[in-house]
Amino acid sequence: MLPQEKRILLPQDLKTVKTLEEYRGTGGLAGLQKARSLGPQQAIDVVKQSGLRGRGGAGFPVGVKWQTVYDDPSTTKYVVCNGAEGEPGTYKDRYLISKNPYWVLEGMLIAAHAMKAPAAIIGTKKKFTHPVERLQKAVAEFEAAGAAPRGFLEIVLGPDDYLFGEEKALLEVIDGYDAMPRNLPPFYVGIRATPTERNPTLVNNVESMSHLPNIFARGPEWFRSFGTKDTPGTMMITLSGDVKRPGIYELPTGLTLRQLLYDIGGGPAGDEPFKAVFSGVSNAVILPEAFDTVMDFGSLRAAGAGLGSGGFMVYDASHCMVKVALMFSSFLAESSCGQCIPCKRGCRVITGHLDNLESNRGSREDLDNIFYESGHCTDQTRCFLPQQEAKVITSIIQAFPEDFKRHAQGLRCPLTRQPVLPRIEYFDEATSRFIYENKQSVVLSRP
Ligand code: SF4
Numbered sequence: 001m002l003p004q005e006k007r008i009l010l011p012q013d014l015k016t017v018k019t020l021e022e023y024r025g026t027g028g029l030a031g032l033q034k035a036r037s038l039g040p041q042q043a044i045d046v047v048k049q050s051g052l053r054g055r056g057g058a059g060f061p062v063g064v065k066w067q068t069v070y071d072d073p074s075t076t077k078y079v080v081c082n083g084a085e086g087e088p089g090t091y092k093d094r095y096l097i098s099k100n101p102y103w104v105l106e107g108m109l110i111a112a113h114a115m116k117a118p119a120a121i122i123g124t125k126k127k128f129t130h131p132v133e134r135l136q137k138a139v140a141e142f143e144a145a146g147a148a149p150r151g152f153l154e155i156v157l158g159p160d161d162y163l164f165g166e167e168k169a170l171l172e173v174i175d176g177y178d179a180m181p182r183n184l185p186p187f188y189v190g191i192r193a194t195p196t197e198r199n200p201t202l203v204n205n206v207e208s209m210s211h212l213p214n215i216f217a218r219g220p221e222w223f224r225s226f227g228t229k230d231t232p233g234t235m236m237i238t239l240s241g242d243v244k245r246p247g248i249y250e251l252p253t254g255l256t257l258r259q260l261l262y263d264i265g266g267g268p269a270g271d272e273p274f275k276a277v278f279s280g281v282s283n284a285v286i287l288p289e290a291f292d293t294v295m296d297f298g299s300l301r302a303a304g305a306g307l308g309s310g311g312f313m314v315y316d317a318s319h320c321m322v323k324v325a326l327m328f329s330s331f332l333a334e335s336s337c338g339q340c341i342p343c344k345r346g347c348r349v350i351t352g353h354l355d356n357l358e359s360n361r362g363s364r365e366d367l368d369n370i371f372y373e374s375g376h377c378t379d380q381t382r383c384f385l386p387q388q389e390a391k392v393i394t395s396i397i398q399a400f401p402e403d404f405k406r407h408a409q410g411l412r413c414p415l416t417r418q419p420v421l422p423r424i425e426y427f428d429e430a431t432s433r434f435i436y437e438n439k440q441s442v443v444l445s446r447p
Contacts, residue, residue, distance in 0.1 A: 002249070002263070002264055004249075004251060004255055004259060004263060004264055005249055005250060005251060005264075006226060006234050006250065006251065006252045007234070007250045008211070008214055008226065008233070008234050008250065009096055009100070009103060009207070009210050009211070009214075009234065009236065009250055010096070010099055010100075010236075010250045011026075011099060011100060014099070014429070016098070016099055016100070017099065017100040017102060019141065020102060020138065020141035020142065020145055020147075023100070023102040027217060028102050028103075028106065028213065029106060029147060029213075030213070030216075030217040031106060031110060031212060031213030031214060031215065031216035031217035032106050032109050032110055032113075032147065032213065032216070034216040034217055035110040035113050035114070035212075035216045036113055040070060040113070040114045040115070040116060041070070043110070043113060043114040043216075044063060044066045044067055044070055044114055045063075046215065046216060046220055047062055047063040047066055047114075047212070047215065047220075048061070048063030048064070048066075048067070049063075049220035049221075049224075050062075050063070050211075050215045050220035050223045050224060050232065050233075051063075051220070051223075051224055051229075051231075051232040051233075052208065052211055052212075052215065052223070052232065052233060053231050053232075053297055054204060054205065054208050055205055055207035055208045055211075055235060055236070055309065055310065056082055056165075056167075056204070056205035056207075056208065056309055057087070057280070057282065057306075057308050057309045059231065059297030059301075059306075059307060062204060062208055065187070065202065065204070066111070066114060066115070066202060068187050069115060069187050069200045069201070069202045070114065070115060072187070072188075072198075072200040074197065074198050074199060074200050075197070076117075076118065076197055076199045077115045077116065077117050077190070077199065077200050077201065077202065078115070078117050078118070078119060078120070078121065078190050078191050078192070078199055078200075078201040078202070079108055079111045079112045079115055079117045079119075079120040079121070079201070079202050080120075080121050080122070080123060080167075080170065080171065080174065080186070080190075080191065080201050080202065080203045081104060081107075081108050081120070081121070081122040081123070081203075081204060081205065081206060081209050082123060082165060082167060082170055082203055082204065082205040082206065083097070083104075083122045083123060083124035083125075083128075083131075083135075083205070083206045084123050084124055084125055084158060084164040084165040084170055084173075085124075085125075085128075085165060085206070085309075086125070086160075086161070086162045086164060086165045086423075087162075087165065087280045087281065087282075087308065087309050087311055088280065088281055088311070088313065088331065088421050088422055088423050088424075089238060089240050089241075089278070089279075089280055089311035089312065089313035089422045089424070090238050090280065090308075090309045090310065090311030090424070091238050091248060091311075091424040091427050091434065092207060092236035092237070092238050092248055092309070092310060092311070093131075093205065093206035093207060093236075094128055094130075094131045095236070095248050095427055096206060096207060096210055096236060097131040097134055097135060097206060098130055098131050098134055101131070101134040101135050101137075101138040102138055103209075103210035103211075103213055104122070104135075104206050104209045104210045105122075105135070105138055105139065105142055105148075105153060106147075106212070106213040107204075107208075107209030107210050107211070107212035107213055108120040108122065108153065108209055109142075109147065109148055109152075109153070110212045110213065110216060111202060111204065111209065111212065112152070115202050117202075118152075119151075119152055119153075119154055120152065120153055120154070121153075121154040121155075121156055121174055121191070122135065122153075122154070122155050122156070122206075123156045123158055123164070123170045123173055123174050124155065124156075124157060124158070125157065125158055125159070125160055125164065126157040126158065126159070126160075127160050132155065132157065135155050136155060139153045139155065156173065156174045158170075158173040158174075158179060159173070159178075159179055161179040161335070162331075162335035163179045163180065163181065163335060163337055163383070163385070164179040166179075166181050166383050166384075166385075167185075167186055167203045168181040168182045168183075168184075168185065168186065168382065168383060169181045169182075169337075169383070170203065171186055171190065171191050171201060171203075174191050175191055175192065178337075179337070180337040180339055181337070181339070181382040181383040182382070183382060186200070186201040186202070186203045187200050187201070187202070188200060205309075207235075207236055207309075207310075211223070211233060226252045226253075227252045227253035227254050227296065228253050228254040228294065228296045228298075228299075230253075230296045230297060230298035230299065231253040231254075231296035231297045231298065231307070232253070233252070233253065234250050234251060234252050234253070235250070235251060235252075235253050235295070235307075235310050236248065236249075236250055236310055237249045237250070237251050237260065237295075237310045237311075237312065238310060238311040238312070238424070239260065239261075239264070239265050239312050239314070240311070240312070240313050240314070240422040240424070240434055241312075241313045241314030241315055241316075241420075241422065242268060242269045242270065242272070242274070242314050242315060242316040242318075243261060243265035243266060243267070243268065243269055243314050244265060244266030244267055244268070244269050245264065245265050245266040245432060246265070246432065246433065246434060247427075247432045248427060249264055251264070251295075253294075253295055253296040254294055254295070254296060255294070255295055256291065256292050256293060256294055256295065257277065257286065257290070257291045257292070257293055257295055257312075258291040258292055260295065260312065261274060261277070261291065261312075261314065265314070268316055269316070270316060270318070272316040272317040272318045273288070273316065273317050274288055274291075274314060274315075274316055274317070275288075275315055275316055275317040275319060275321070276314075276315045276319075276321065276324070276396075276399070276400075277291075277312055277313065277314050277315075278312070278313045278315075278328075278392070279300070279305060279306055279307060279308035279309075279310070279311060279312055279313075280306075280308035280309060280311050280313075281328050281331060281332060281388060281392055282306070282308060282384070282387075282388035282391070282392065283300075283305045283306035283308050283388075283391065283392065284304050284305045284306070284391055284392060284395035285305070285392070285395045285396050285399050286300075286303070286305045287399055290303050290304075290305070293305075295307060304395075313422055315419060318415060318417045319415060319417055319419050320403050320407075320413050320415035320416075320417075321396050321399070321400040321403045321404075322354065322357055322358050322400075322403050322404055322407045322413070323358055323415075323417075323418065323419050324396065324419045325354050325392075325393050325396040325397065326351065326354040326355060326357075326358045327419050327421050328389075328392055328393065328396075328421070329347070329350050329351040329354050329389060329393055330351050330354075331421055332347055332385060332386075332388060332389045332392075333347040333348045333350070333351045333389070335385065336348075336385055336386070339382060340380065340381040340382055340386075342376055342377050342378065342379040342380065342381060342386065343377055343378075343381045343385060343386040345377070346373045346374075346376055346377020346378075346386060346389075347377055347385070347386055347389050349369070349373050349377075350370050350373050350374065350377065350389060350393060353366040353367075353369050353370045353373070354366075354370070354393070357404065357407040357408060358407060360407060360410045360411075360413075362407060362408055363408055363410075364408050366408065367397065367404060367408060370393065370394070370397065371394060371397075374389070374390035374393065374394050375390070377389060377390060378390055403415070420436060421436075422434060422436055423436055423437040424436060424437070425437045
C-alpha cells in the first residue's frame with residue numbers, strides 16, 4: 001500500500017471479502033444496526049453531518065438529496081443504486097463490488113430504512129458477470145441471515161449503453177424500457193409510478209452507498225476526519241493512460257493531481273511529458289499548469305474542470321489533441337439516444353467537423369462551426385450529454401490551438417499515435433493493467 005492510500009472501502013490487504021460471516025467479522029452490519037436504531041430523520045441528519053457528496057460524478061450533497069426525497073408528500077418512495085458504470089476511464093464500482101459486495105448492499109438497506117422504502121434495487125449491466133455473481137450471492141446471504149426480507153434487495157440487469165448510467169435512463173431500464181432518459185427527475189417521478197402515484201426515488205451510486213455503513217458505524221465526525229472540508233472521506237480513483245503505474249486506488253480527497261500522477265502513478269510511462277488529463281468525457285481538459293489543484297469537487301470545479309467519478313485518463317505529448325477530440329466526440333455522438341433533435345444532430349455534426357480536421361480536409365470554418373454547434377446542441381435536452389460534448393471539445397480546442405491550426409491549414413501532423421479511449425473491460429490486479437473494450441467507431445454527419 002502506498003503511503004498516500006487510505007482504505008475505508010477496499011480491504012486493507014486487498015483480499016476479497018468472500019462471505020457475509022467474514023464481513024461481519026470486520027464490523028459489517030454494525031452501521032445498519034445503528035441506522036435502524038434511529039428514526040428516518042435522524043438517519044438523514046447523520047448523512048448530512050458526514051458531508052458525503054455523491055461519487056457518481058456531480059458531487060451533489062447526499063444528505064440534501066435524501067432530505068428532498070424524504071420531504072416529498074408521496075406515500076411510497078424507492079431506493080435505487082446506480083451500478084451501471086460506463087464512463088470511460090472508470091472501473092471503481094465493479095472493482096469495489098468484486099472485492100466486497102456487502103458494503104453497497106448494507107448501504108442500500110440503510111437508505112431504504114431512511115426512506116421507508118418497500119424495496120431497494122441496484123441497476124447494473126448484464127455484461128458485468130463477476131460483480132453480478134458476487135451481488136447475487138451476497139443478496140442470498142443477507143436474506144438467509146435475516147438482514148434483508150426476501151425479495152427486498154433486487155438486482156436489475158441492463159444493456160451495455162453509456163446512457164444506462166444516467167439516472168433518468170437507469171429508472172427507465174428498471175421499469176422495463178430502453179436506456180433513454182425520461183423527462184422528470186427521479187426525486188419527482190420514480191420507478192413503478194402510476195397515474196396516481198409518483199413514487200419519488202432516491203438514487204445514489206455504488207461508491208456513495210458503500211460509504212454509508214462506516215458513516216453510521218463509526219460516526220459522521222470519523223468520516224469527516226478523512227479528506228477535505230469540501231469533499232470529506234476517501235474516493236476511489238481510476239488512473240489510466242500514459243502513466244507508469246495505472247490502477248485503482250482509494251485515496252483521501254485533498255491530494256493534488258500532481259501527487260496522483262507522479263507519486264502514485266509513477267510519472268509518465270514513456271519519454272514524453274504529460275500533455276492532458278481528463279476526468280471522464282464530461283469535464284474540461286486539465287493541463288499540466290493545473291496539476292497542483294487539489295482533487296476534490298470544489299477545487300477542480302473552481303479550476304474549470306471537475307472531479308467526475310474519479311476516473312483520470314492521461315495523455316502524453318505524443319498525442320495530437322485533434323485525434324483525442326475526435327475520439328471523445330465520436331463516443332458521445334454514438335451514445336446519444338436521439339430523443340432530442342439538438343443533441344442528436346449537433347453531436348454528430350461536431351464529430352463530422354472534427355473528422356474533417358483530423359483527415360486534413362478541413363479548414364478554419366470547421367472550427368467556427370464546432371463552436372456554433374456547441375452553443376446549440378444543448379438546447380432543450382433531457383440529459384447533459386450534449387453539454388458534456390460542448391464542454392470537453394471546446395476546452396480541448398482552446399487549450400491546444402497549435403494542434404488544431406496545423407490540421408485546419410492542412411499541414412502534415414507529426415503526432416501520428418492513435419489515442420485510446422479507455423473503456424475498461426477488466427482490471428488485471430496481478431499486473432496492475434487495464435484491459436480495454438475494443439470498440440470505437442466514428443459517428444458523424446458530414447457537414
Ligand atoms: S440529450 Fe441526447 S442523450 Fe440525452 S436524452 Fe436527449 S438525445 Fe438522448
